[in-house]
Amino acid sequence: MTDPERPTTETAIDADVVACPAPIPEVERVILGHGSGGQLSAALMRDLIAPALAAVSPGGPLNDAAVIEVGGMRLAFTTDSFVVSPIVFPGGDIGDLAVNGTVNDLAMMGAEPVAISLAYVIEEGLPFEELRAVTESAARAAARAGAPIVTGDTKVVGRGAADRLFVNTAGIGLVPDGVAPAADGARPGDVVILSGPIGLHGVAIMSVREGLEFEVEIESDTQPLGALVAALVAAVPGVRVLRDPTRGGLASALNEIAAASAVGIKLDESAVPIPGPVRAACEMLGLDPFHVANEGKCVAIVPAEGTEAALAAMRSLPEGAEAVVIGAVVADHPGMVTVRTIVGSERIVDMLVGEQLPRIC
Numbered sequence: 001m002t003d004p005e006r007p008t009t010e011t012a013i014d015a016d017v018v019a020c021p022a023p024i025p026e027v028e029r030v031i032l033g034h035g036s037g038g039q040l041s042a043a044l045m046r047d048l049i050a051p052a053l054a055a056v057s058p059g060g061p062l063n064d065a066a067v068i069e070v071g072g073m074r075l076a077f078t079t080d081s082f083v084v085s086p087i088v089f090p091g092g093d094i095g096d097l098a099v100n101g102t103v104n105d106l107a108m109m110g111a112e113p114v115a116i117s118l119a120y121v122i123e124e125g126l127p128f129e130e131l132r133a134v135t136e137s138a139a140r141a142a143a144r145a146g147a148p149i150v151t152g153d154t155k156v157v158g159r160g161a162a163d164r165l166f167v168n169t170a171g172i173g174l175v176p177d178g179v180a181p182a183a184d185g186a187r188p189g190d191v192v193i194l195s196g197p198i199g200l201h202g203v204a205i206m207s208v209r210e211g212l213e214f215e216v217e218i219e220s221d222t223q224p225l226g227a228l229v230a231a232l233v234a235a236v237p238g239v240r241v242l243r244d245p246t247r248g249g250l251a252s253a254l255n256e257i258a259a260a261s262a263v264g265i266k267l268d269e270s271a272v273p274i275p276g277p278v279r280a281a282c283e284m285l286g287l288d289p290f291h292v293a294n295e296g297k298c299v300a301i302v303p304a305e306g307t308e309a310a311l312a313a314m315r316s317l318p319e320g321a322e323a324v325v326i327g328a329v330v331a332d333h334p335g336m337v338t339v340r341t342i343v344g345s346e347r348i349v350d351m352l353v354g355e356q357l358p359r360i361c
Contacts, residue, residue, distance in 0.1 A: 031355075037247025038291070038352025042256070061184040061260040064108035064244065067175055074177075076111035078102060079170035085359040087134065087165050090204045091219030094167050095138035097295060097361060100222050101246070102169040103145040107229040108242040108298070110181050111173030113147035120154045121166040134165065145224035147171065163359075179233050185240035186261035190329040191307045195228060195298040195314055196221070196322040198250050199278035202292035205360055206281065214277040221296035228298060228319040235313035236306035243299045246361055248352045251290040251337065253299055255351045259335045267327035267339040267349065290339075291352040293360045301329060 033040040045062065065078035080101050087094040103113045118138055122131065142149050200221040207218055225244065233239055241261070245253035250272070258265045274289045282289045296319065302310045307325065314320030327339075337349040 032358045033353075033355040035247070035358065036352050036355045037249075037293075038252050038354070038356075039350075040354065041248070042351065061182060062256070063183050064105040064242075065111065065171075065173075067109055067111075067180075074175040075114075076106045076109040076173045076175050077171070078105040079168065080105065082167045082169070082361055083163070083359055084205065084361050085163055086205075086208055087130070089208050089220055090217055091200075092222040092295075093134055093137050094165060095134035095136070096141035097220075097222050098167040098169045099138050099141035099145065099147065099149075100224050100295065101361065102171040103147050103173075104225045104244045104296075104298075106171050106173035107224075107226045108181065108244055109173070109175060110179035110229060110233050110239070110242065111175045112230065113145060113171055113173045113226060115150040116142065116147050116169055116171040118149050118152040119168040120152075121162050121168075122154060122156045123162040123164050124156060124159050126164055131165070134167075138167075141224065145226055147224075147226075176233070178237050179239075181233075181239050181242040183241060183243070183257055183260040184262075186257055186263050186265075186301045186329045187240065187303075188263055188329055188331040189304055190240055190301050191304050191310075191325055192254070192265060192267070192327040192329065193300045193302065193307070193310055193314070193323055194250070194272065194326045195225075195300070195320045196296075197273040197275050197278070198245070198294055198297060199274060199282065199289045199292040201246075201295040202249070202357055202360060203278045203281045205293075206285070206357055210285075212281060212284075214280070216277060218275070218277050218281075221294060223296035223319055225296065225298050225319060228314060228317050231313040231317055231320075232300060232310055235309040236302050238306065239300055239302050239310070241299070241301035245294050245297060245299055247293055249289075249291040249293055250299070251288070251349045252351045254337045254349070255335075257299075257301065258337050261329075262334045264330040264333040264335070265327055265337045266330050266332075267337065269339045269341045271324055271326045272339075273322055273324060287356060290349055291356055293357070295361065304328075 065076040082098045204220040314323035
């Protein structure tokens, strides 16, 4: 009831002329996790990029490079972009990382590099001295890999439009007859071989960013793997799968293989070489070493009868001196990777979820 002696503050509302604000539609957007090499990266490719390219792309399993026939020759072709921060890190820089990453993608198809390109997106203000040092580093890496840099490009963007320097590379290589590793090539009974210890590149980057110090300095494992793969395929021409476990680490690489080949993979945790400082850093930061990036390691899946020949070939070179069998391909749980832990239990090794450490390569 309203007191007639007091003014009222009530206002009549006409329901016919009042409308709620229009809802703002939710728009899906790219997040850093889409660049992790893990589940979000796979989803981005599967759900957005691949369907958009379906009319002009042959499809099939996602390998480190495409193999095409030109004039009766089998050519491997790949491209990659590198946005690592910082651009100089223990054991390397963005220049040799870019070259090594490209020749390694070719190597994972069994190809010998023929030529690569080198393109820069440079932020205004980058000192000439740093650009020169990175370019000289790329040249040394190309010479070591036997991969001439034959073309390239430069673009300059304003301050704040990039983070100092982004690098894009592409490469072509020749695939020998009879060599056809592919992500969908694993078969039950095959053996999984790792060329050396994991986690070095990711922890090297992390140590710079987070100011971590260890008794022994951890350096990136960035290096070309062409000679290692050449020795391997010469010893075991029937190698099934080759993969360099970069973004997303060993876990993501093996999950991609298991999914593409419709097989299971069982690992032995005690056999996986993890350097002490890498293990300590991961425990300190709550990371799984299986998810930490590598830039100079190779996973090879070979028929069981080729195991000893593969190990001997890989161990004959410095890049594979610590090669070891870490597991086997099984018919059980297709599309899944599991590991027998040090205490005897078994756990699922899933692909990386989200972004563990952005701008890693």
